[in-house]
Amino acid sequence: MVNFDGTLTDNPQFSPNNRGMFYGDAVFETLRYSGDKIVFWEDHYFRLMASMRILRMQIPMQYTPEYFQEELLRLIEACGLTGKPARIRLTVIRNEGGTYLPTDNGVFYYALAGELDQPFYVLSDKPYEVELYKDHYLNADLLSTLKTANKLINVTGSIFAEENGFQNCLLLNTNKSVAEALNGNLFLVKGTTIKTPPLTDGCLRGIIRKQLIEILGKLDTYTLEEASISPFELQKADELFITNSIQGIVPVTKYRKKTYDTKVAKDLLGKLNAKVRLAN
Incomplete structure (x- = not known):
């Protein structure tokens, strides 16, 4: 229908x-x-x-x-x-x-x-490996932040991921900064600092990205930075996770030889679900 x-x-x-x-x-x-x-x-x-x-x-x-x-x-x-x-x-x-x-x-x-299978957001315990997608690059401009019907980078990147056994890929912009994942925004955790690319890097103006920024702004336990992420930072991070409106928070478990924890993702998922229940 x-x-x-x-x-x-x-x-x-x-x-x-x-x-x-x-x-x-x-x-x-x-x-x-x-x-x-x-x-x-x-x-x-x-x-x-x-x-x-x-x-x-x-x-x-x-x-x-x-x-x-x-x-x-x-x-x-x-x-x-x-x-x-x-x-x-x-x-x-x-x-x-x-x-x-x-x-x-x-x-x-x-x-x-x-x-959908679940009435609320849940974390999967399955391995979730990502890789950089370098065949094409996002423009670091306003149009890239919109959900338009022109998503060929996401389509070709998804095919690349499937062909190579990855669960997702991270997209680079024309400045060679990591802008987002194929299907959502990216957050990087190092200690108590959480970084996410700024909209000026061409990442999607994500709804769950917005909710997490609001949640983190009210917490004393973490410091949020909207700042560009270089590919070199990925292997130094404690955690990586991806956000979108359907899955909520998706923790990355592996990037190349680096494996990641999921503690912060679990903590924030509970707070996100609480916000969903209270939202009109």
């Missing part, structure tokens, strides 16, 4: 001139539904609106937080997922017309949903 621009259907009709397919001219949000609510919904909504404005899309008047929340919950109900943990993808695409220069800056959307 798909919510296609407000209509629930099993057979959405996409035009062959769809600009999302032509040019990746689209933005999207990946959301977690749990406990009868969309987790951190307001943060997702405002990021989506900001992304649309940056891409000079015309935002329809009806695209309020309440409108989208109601439409996504209608989708959840239609898919038989009410009360179950679920993953939702909401994609907004510029209307067809034009070549690189659009003739219509209006938009439409569609949303999909699927069931």
